[in-house]
Amino acid sequence: MRIQAIQQSMAELGVRRFLISDPKAIEYVLGKRFHVSERFLACLFQDEEVVLFLNRLFPYENEAIEIVRFHDIDDPTLLLTQRLNGPDLSIDRQFASGFLLKCLKHRPDLNVSDGSFIVDRIRARKSKDEQAKMLLASQINDAVMGEVVDRLRVGVSEVDIAAFIRRRFDELADGVSFDPIVAFGSSTADPHAQCQDRKLEEGMPIIIDMGCIKDGYCSDMTRSFSLKKPWNQEIYDTVKEANLAGIRAVKPGVRLSEIDYAARKVIEEKGYGACFIHRLGHGIGTDVHEPFDVSGVSDVVAFEGMVFSIEPGIYLEGQGGVRIEDLVLVTEDGCDVLNAYPKSNEVLP
Template structure:
């Protein structure tokens, strides 16, 4: 914990920030190793360029903090924003999760503050330390284990909803975890919706199946997508294009490249095959304590990749009213390339 705070404080000093105001629960867990759920009540972790970090927390929520932190209490008869403002001066980074109702009040109370985007926290979190890397590996290994079961669970006559429920049960049985996000199961033309909600569509011979799923290990998330065909399907050629795009994206990952370059490597394969307009989302996203973390593997993200970053490579092609294919793996950036955290095969889509 102390090392993470010190890393952030060093970056703050380099960029002239006097404080960072953090409200994202996963970011607070990253620094404090505690989970928080405060509903609509104000909570704020204030990290200054020097000195002990302060956690401003309503007295309704019992908590003991390590000695490296100062706990500042308030109650429902007090103005939490005013209490937060006491600890802020000069240039302050505010994370994107602090509710606008609190932020607007802070701006009105303290017009002297220079409030800026607090993405320094995102930069610190994006590079995983050795302990985090080990947890990310295990989360993905657990996800692989469940995906092997999924191949057995995909059976003609089941609905999308039934398969989703069976996958969620398999996570609890094989990974001792609930899903890290709502499991996506889609059949046939429903595969053209990247965020399809499982429904009552029944699986029949010749249909395609998309399964997008993940679990947690000691708080850290996995995320993987596989596309299957129950018998042969007209989308098999599309599948091979997406698989080659996935492999091209993985091959492009190494320290020093930009996220937009990795996106380009995937997108170019799909464009050359004539499906460019049907790759309708970013190539990937950061992952860790949250399923979606900065930074995006997208055409507009020019941030440079660093060793220790972990993110998804998930190109897809979606043909309206026909179907879709997505293949997703997580990669961990190494000194000279990347480690693919998923080991579930991608060359056996026909069941």
């Protein structure tokens, strides 16, 4: 069915040839993840045919498509270019430059363009089954966040909490969707802080950013806390309001850049604009980061079935930071928030 969706999207856009090289996108279309390392892997959609170029080291059968197999001593780019029935070729953004240069050497007449949007917009529109799987993954995330909070006590370390998160997601789901970010104190000023053996103390800011994989789909959520007493109530309240403003802005027909602005404006009006140093969000599905970016430069328009994060943050270098992240599902007239863990218990007893 996803093959037909790609072909329909190509027809709507007037694209005759499209090459997918991203293993994650190929898995989405064919239902099989290939771990080929540096070797060539590509799926060509051309008119009515679908051709997978696959090294013989990786056995695979699929009656719905044609498979062109090759050895390590073969030049797969030559096989590809010989198969093309015209000069215009759309490729995804992941197609390696080394392979592209070889293709151009074989076919100097090639007119190459970026066709990433063809598959991106299909992956971004989640079916009802996909939505249900993502909701379940978020419900597991909510439950484990509650268990994490129970363990945030004086003397516990970042690495201890991260290990607990991994263990619980191994038990309740299919593992983590990314390495958990557990940050205490000044390390919360780094949006991608690496877990260390730092011990929790009273009054320290805390950031927990985590997610799991369940039935092939990812969750992702961030909550910020402090222990016993507030770290910076104004910053927490500002980030929370920015998060809620971003969520309120989500509905079909709204540009993702406008959603970013709705949240960012709250932070800028409080004088912390320079401390919000990343985009507002990202798409999510079978991978924790998928198209499309929710950022000030995104001209993509939200449509029903999209799932993406809303995660504003304020970071004070050398001091600490706050980030609050939820996943939203775009509905007919707004959005549903997939996370249910509260944002009102920022000061832990």
